[in-house]
Amino acid sequence: MRWSRTLITTLRDDPQEAEIASHKLMVRAGLIRKLSGGLYTFMPFGVRALHKVAQIVREEMNRAGAQEILMPALQPAEMWERSGRLATMGPGMFRLKDRVERMMVLGPTHEEVTTEMMCNEVSSYRQLPCTVYQIQTKFRDEIRPRFGLMRAKEFIMKDAYSFDVSYEAADASYQAMYDAYVRIFKRCGLLARPVEADTGDIGGKWSHEFMVLADSGEDGVIDCPACGYAANQERAERKAGPTSTPTQDGTLEEVATPNVRTIEQLMAFFKCPGDLFLKTLIYVADGKPVAVLVPGDRELNEPKFKRLLGVKKLELADDATIQSVTGAPVGFAGPVGLTIPLYADQALKDSVGRISGANKADTHLKNVSLARDAKVLAFEDLVMVGSGDSCPRCGKPLQIKRGIEVGHVFKLGTKYSESFDAKFLSPEGQRELMVMGCYGIGVTRTLQAVVEQNHDADGICWPISVAPFVVTLLNLDTKDAAVCAVVDQLEKELQDAGVDVFVDDREDRPGVKFKDADLIGCPIRVVVGSKGLAKGGVEIKLRTSKDVAIVPVDQAVADIVGRVKKFV
RNA sequence: CGGAGCGUAGCGCAGCCUGGUAGCGCGUUUGGUUCGGGACCAAAAGGUCGAGGGUUCAAUUCCCUCCGCUCCGACCA
Numbered sequence: 001m002r003w004s005r006t007l008i009t010t011l012r013d014d015p016q017e018a019e020i021a022s023h024k025l026m027v028r029a030g031l032i033r034k035l036s037g038g039l040y041t042f043m044p045f046g047v048r049a050l051h052k053v054a055q056i057v058r059e060e061m062n063r064a065g066a067q068e069i070l071m072p073a074l075q076p077a078e079m080w081e082r083s084g085r086l087a088t089m090g091p092g093m094f095r096l097k098d099r100v101e102r103m104m105v106l107g108p109t110h111e112e113v114t115t116e117m118m119c120n121e122v123s124s125y126r127q128l129p130c131t132v133y134q135i136q137t138k139f140r141d142e143i144r145p146r147f148g149l150m151r152a153k154e155f156i157m158k159d160a161y162s163f164d165v166s167y168e169a170a171d172a173s174y175q176a177m178y179d180a181y182v183r184i185f186k187r188c189g190l191l192a193r194p195v196e197a198d199t200g201d202i203g204g205k206w207s208h209e210f211m212v213l214a215d216s217g218e219d220g221v222i223d224c225p226a227c228g229y230a231a232n233q234e235r236a237e238r239k240a241g242p243t244s245t246p247t248q249d250g251t252l253e254e255v256a257t258p259n260v261r262t263i264e265q266l267m268a269f270f271k272c273p274g275d276l277f278l279k280t281l282i283y284v285a286d287g288k289p290v291a292v293l294v295p296g297d298r299e300l301n302e303p304k305f306k307r308l309l310g311v312k313k314l315e316l317a318d319d320a321t322i323q324s325v326t327g328a329p330v331g332f333a334g335p336v337g338l339t340i341p342l343y344a345d346q347a348l349k350d351s352v353g354r355i356s357g358a359n360k361a362d363t364h365l366k367n368v369s370l371a372r373d374a375k376v377l378a379f380e381d382l383v384m385v386g387s388g389d390s391c392p393r394c395g396k397p398l399q400i401k402r403g404i405e406v407g408h409v410f411k412l413g414t415k416y417s418e419s420f421d422a423k424f425l426s427p428e429g430q431r432e433l434m435v436m437g438c439y440g441i442g443v444t445r446t447l448q449a450v451v452e453q454n455h456d457a458d459g460i461c462w463p464i465s466v467a468p469f470v471v472t473l474l475n476l477d478t479k480d481a482a483v484c485a486v487v488d489q490l491e492k493e494l495q496d497a498g499v500d501v502f503v504d505d506r507e508d509r510p511g512v513k514f515k516d517a518d519l520i521g522c523p524i525r526v527v528v529g530s531k532g533l534a535k536g537g538v539e540i541k542l543r544t545s546k547d548v549a550i551v552p553v554d555q556a557v558a559d560i561v562g563r564v565k566k567f568v
Numbered sequence: 569c570g571g572a573g574c575g576u577a578g579c580g581c582a583g584c585c586u587g588g589u590a591g592c593g594c595g596u597u598u599g600g601u602u603c604g605g606g607a608c609c610a611a612a613a614g615g616u617c618g619a620g621g622g623u624u625c626a627a628u629u630c631c632c633u634c635c636g637c638u639c640c641g642a643c644c645a
Contacts, residue, residue, distance in 0.1 A: 009595085012594060013580045013593095014580080015579075015580085016580070017637070018638090034637095092644080142643075143569080144642095146638090146639090152645095155645070156645095158645090209645095315642080316642095407645070408645065441645065476603090508603095509605090509607065511604075512607095514605045515606045516606085518605090532604085
């Protein structure tokens, strides 16, 4: 492929639309172009890299025994009613009607379609286990598309679904996918870390996310360097540590606190540490108000609370609800005298001598003892785990990092087999539910994660496995016949040797070509110029190294092939 | 959806406050000089100033509405 014949335009300036390095670079290097928010066109170089990622995924899926299929992206909404997800995924799905007014959706994922298909195809235990997968475009009406390919409305996902005769067998399928994921991300040149995760709307009991550590990641990752415990911040647990000792214990006492509402203001007012306050949050869970207490210096972890309540929808109460539930304006809620269900973080168990709102305007209570003064339904781990908290396994301090979720593996159990009555005949002649697992990789997101993790100040540094081209061949003197002859020869020989080569044959000055070569970032750069030839050959340089080797023309291809082999 | 910001040439931006019909850099085209880390000179093409409405003799500029984009929160591969 030659630059002069390729649709690739590089940009000197960072695009205004991009915030993070990988997004800027992908646009600058001419890999993607935005159509609209969350919708991107893959340009020739972008597709090449994308196909390489997809191919790695495909090879490893096949190796793990999964079978590739391809399901429609357009699906009848009725299937989603059956699983109950039309309600839960609701606005996240693109919906449309066909010409006879039938409700359709653009598939955000394919549990329903797969389960229905397997239900029809599988009748005997002899056909199991079976894992199918596809690499296909998914549609999600994201509330906020972000960071280019990171969170898009239309994206390419590899989704796999396993079907087994039992939970034990399903565990083996899960493990096979887990292992395949480890290999996939490694082959893509990514440092990805499996962490325990929440299951969200997909459902199921247990899941692992594969996180690419990056400061620009959207998720918090809790990590224990001591024992290896790792979890998504949403799910992460902690061992409740010691709290400040209350200055005194005693009887409840009202204190006038005009306009003192926030914890910061309270700390200043009472002159004591934040964890001695009871932060009282009023939520609305599936339409009903509930209250939750966390130490004043902590944040509530909403997913954990939602899981504890077992509700579909959980949101902070509005001012009017707070007023009617507590009888006080925002900022003065407290546990004492509340009539709605009340929950509390485990760290507050046996807490005494605390300060909370009095459910009365401009008033707080001192010396609150939860056991004595309030009715707490349950003490659970409900706070957002942060840096320095104690590991739930080993008690050592935890660290917090940022991560990009590139893959997610779920143990689904029988959630979908029940909805679709997906059963098989056991050896004993019984009809039994298939036990499922589902496994996703964001292929387009993975591609961008590769860039996020592999770049420097000058541009992308592609791992050879997913680079659009392995070699960029720079023709520095396009008007010099001898140089052009060498370029032509090397291009042909490299192609014959099976090495992807891209030739920069533009009539530009050398500096422009060097800059663009660094920006696009193919792993091996070969320079052919009259000066180099006079010095004895062509120059070979790795994108990630400063060393330049001058190699005689007749040895160049062998040298390059040798370097390619070293990469793999 | 809540909060913040931005829409002016393919890209990055200025102009707007204090109305008078648009400018800079990059890129593109042509000619010339250059030629090993984003050259220089000259000429040229390229703009319904996001859309609609209002105020005004006159609106890119002031006012209103809408749309789009980006960032921070809840969702997720």
